[in-house]
Amino acid sequence: MARILITSAIPYINGIKHLGNLVGSQLPADLYARYLRARSHEVLFLCATDEHGTPAELAAAKAGKPVAEYCAEMWQVQKDLSDGFRLSFDHFGRSSSAQNRALTQHFAGRLAEAGLIEEVTEQQVYSVADGRFLPDRYIEGTCPNCGYERARGDQCENCTKQLDPVDLINPRSAISGSTDLEVRETKHLYLRQSAMKDELDRWIDSKTDWPVLTTSIAKKWLHDGDGLQDRGITRDLDWGVPVKKGTEDWPGMEGKVFYVWFDAPIEYIACAQEWVDAGKGQDWERWWRTDKGANDVRYVQFMGKDNVPFHTLSFPATILGSGEPWKLVDYIKSFNYLNYDGGQFSTSQGRGVFMDQALEILPADYWRWWLLSHAPETSDSEFTWEAFQQDVNKDLADVLGNFVSRITKFCRSKFGEVVPEGGEAGTAEAELMQALQTRLDAYSRHMQAIDIRKAAAELRALWVLGNEYLQSAAPWTAFKTDEARAAAITRTALNLIPFYATLSAPFIPDAAAAMHDAMGTAPVWPDDTRAALTALPPGHAFTVPDVLFKKITDEERADWATRFAGRR
RNA sequence: GGGCCUGUAGCUCAAUUGGUUAGAGCAGAGCGCUCAUAACGCUUUGGUUGCAGGUUCGAGUCCUGCCGGGCCUACCA
Numbered sequence: 001m002a003r004i005l006i007t008s009a010i011p012y013i014n015g016i017k018h019l020g021n022l023v024g025s026q027l028p029a030d031l032y033a034r035y036l037r038a039r040s041h042e043v044l045f046l047c048a049t050d051e052h053g054t055p056a057e058l059a060a061a062k063a064g065k066p067v068a069e070y071c072a073e074m075w076q077v078q079k080d081l082s083d084g085f086r087l088s089f090d091h092f093g094r095s096s097s098a099q100n101r102a103l104t105q106h107f108a109g110r111l112a113e114a115g116l117i118e119e120v121t122e123q124q125v126y127s128v129a130d131g132r133f134l135p136d137r138y139i140e141g142t143c144p145n146c147g148y149e150r151a152r153g154d155q156c157e158n159c160t161k162q163l164d165p166v167d168l169i170n171p172r173s174a175i176s177g178s179t180d181l182e183v184r185e186t187k188h189l190y191l192r193q194s195a196m197k198d199e200l201d202r203w204i205d206s207k208t209d210w211p212v213l214t215t216s217i218a219k220k221w222l223h224d225g226d227g228l229q230d231r232g233i234t235r236d237l238d239w240g241v242p243v244k245k246g247t248e249d250w251p252g253m254e255g256k257v258f259y260v261w262f263d264a265p266i267e268y269i270a271c272a273q274e275w276v277d278a279g280k281g282q283d284w285e286r287w288w289r290t291d292k293g294a295n296d297v298r299y300v301q302f303m304g305k306d307n308v309p310f311h312t313l314s315f316p317a318t319i320l321g322s323g324e325p326w327k328l329v330d331y332i333k334s335f336n337y338l339n340y341d342g343g344q345f346s347t348s349q350g351r352g353v354f355m356d357q358a359l360e361i362l363p364a365d366y367w368r369w370w371l372l373s374h375a376p377e378t379s380d381s382e383f384t385w386e387a388f389q390q391d392v393n394k395d396l397a398d399v400l401g402n403f404v405s406r407i408t409k410f411c412r413s414k415f416g417e418v419v420p421e422g423g424e425a426g427t428a429e430a431e432l433m434q435a436l437q438t439r440l441d442a443y444s445r446h447m448q449a450i451d452i453r454k455a456a457a458e459l460r461a462l463w464v465l466g467n468e469y470l471q472s473a474a475p476w477t478a479f480k481t482d483e484a485r486a487a488a489i490t491r492t493a494l495n496l497i498p499f500y501a502t503l504s505a506p507f508i509p510d511a512a513a514a515m516h517d518a519m520g521t522a523p524v525w526p527d528d529t530r531a532a533l534t535a536l537p538p539g540h541a542f543t544v545p546d547v548l549f550k551k552i553t554d555e556e557r558a559d560w561a562t563r564f565a566g567r568r
Numbered sequence: 569g570g571g572c573c574u575g576u577a578g579c580u581c582a583a584u585u586g587g588u589u590a591g592a593g594c595a596g597a598g599c600g601c602u603c604a605u606a607a608c609g610c611u612u613u614g615g616u617u618g619c620a621g622g623u624u625c626g627a628g629u630c631c632u633g634c635c636g637g638g639c640c641u642a643c644c645a
Contacts, residue, residue: 012645055644135643216572229642260645379574380638390594398607406604471609547605
């Protein structure tokens with residue numbers, strides 16, 4: 001039995017996430033956590049909301065609410081949606097927690113003592129009307145390169161040229177439109193990542209089993225141009241972790257906060273404290289401090305590819321730089337993007353399906369199955385309604401759901417709602433068990449390796465074996481001449497239901513629970529298929545469950561395709 | 569501009585890292601079954617692996633060039 005710490009990239013507080021976000025971190029992390037728990041490993045699975053930063057302040061202002069109140073409400077919304085998708089976090093925390101504030105300040109203090117913090121005075125654009133400094137992308141103006149009038153201060157969306165805000169012609173605030181901008185001097189803290197470049201490089205080099213996507217992004221940042229750059233870790237904002245050196249004030253940094261990307265990953269640690277403080281567990285250091293029991297912990301992170309630099313470089317720099325024995329990540333599973341019907345999901349244009357809408361139209365299992373079995377592991381993947389309807393109907397309704405339906409109903413009509421007695425297993429059953437064992441081993445291998453699409457394919461193949469067995473054993477034919485034989489076949493097939501329920505639970509937890517419920521069974525991982533397929537004793541009562549998966553009709557599909565095409 | 573990823577059947581994806589005849593699912597076609605959500609099973613059509621060269625006994629896999637798609641490029645997170 002191993003101990004595994006799992007974190008999913010923490011979703012930004014600002015708004016409801018779409019299915020692309022979901023499949024890029026939280027959903028696969030949940031799959032892995034559920035699988036490992038089912039295999040009796042000790043798992044701590046953490047996630048939280050990422051609450052600081054300019055977008056949160058602006059979203060709150062737009063909603064006409066204090067930012068703390070806005071974040072509290074949005075946290076609840078995201079929490080409810082997580083529950084709706086059956087994401088089995090041990091704790092869903094908040095980066096704005098007191099625990100994270102203290103820990104973030106602690107890390108900054110340690111880094112300063114280690115000489116890894118540099119104070120830099122720089123020039124930034126200040127908007128008098130907005131009363132705030134503007135990040136580059138919140139300054140708009142005419143592109144000096146192509147004349148596009150709505151170019152952003154960081155890059156022109158029209159000609160893709162990278163810009164500096166001072167290059168813009170007629171610059172204005174993207175927030176208020178005000179042109180009353182001035183350049184002001186401000187002081188910020190920089191994390192001297194460059195000083196740790198070689199150490200990080202060696203560490204990344206040692207991770208030969210990581211996905212190419214993960215290491216290639218890290219390598220690029222380490223070696224591009226002048227190598228790893230120092231990173232500003234403070235901002236002139238109100239909403240965030242106040243800059244402190246441990247518990248001490250930081251002279252000259254009054255009124256400033258840490259940059260979200262500094263405090264967000266630290267929340268992974270703080271979240272474990274929140275978990276304890278919420279009374280859900282004890283001894284968080286056992287998971288995070290290698291000097292206090294975390295030495296045998298395997299730490300796995302899940303994230304979309306856009307998050308990779310922060311998890312491979314910035315956060316490890318923070319941890320290593322502290323000089324304290326914090327647990328470093330052991331494996332990073334990163335994902336490409338899920339596209340929507342020939343384009344990208346777009347939050348601003350309301351294009352695609354968002355988590356709340358998804359649950360309004362279909363149960364979580366439908367989404368979980370389709371998204372996970374099409375997880376963008378090797379390249380971007382694509383959601384289309386046609387594929388979604390076809391795959392879900394075929395895999396869930398026809399192959400799995402109908403299997404449960406046909407055998408329970410057959411048994412009810414011939415033997416009643418009890419596991420029938422009589423007959424014994426023969427060669428057909430031996431062959432079935434052999435085939436199941438082979439596939440089960442492959443399934444376990446893929447789940448262990450977090451090869452999600454392959455695991456899904458293997459699981460589906462396990463379901464198919466049940467249909468193949470029924471078809472060739474044909475208990476409806478045997479029943480006419482040899483009732484005992486029909487009973488043995490039926491008994492074996494009924495045993496497949498709890499077997500499938502247990503194996504499928506990481507993908508489709510609700511349907512799995514319904515299957516166990518109907519069969520009056522509890523999940524026990526089938527190490528040995530022979531034992532698993534004879535677990536139900538003759539005379540054991542069951543009920544015929546409701547249809548597990550209703551099919552998606554052509555009308556529904558057409559309706560949804562128009563409804564989610566854009567302009568939410 | 570630079571870097572990385574990617575291009576395989578109508579569609580979505582594999583191919584044990586250079587090794588026999590490139591495989592699955594879906595969709596299409598045919599047959600079978602009648603327990604079941606018109607479900608299931610069996611068989612089957614379908615490929616110049618983006619294009620052109622090269623290395624090799626052997627290339628989907630390695631090299632070069634070209635064409636297409638995507639991502640990142642450090643102040644959104």
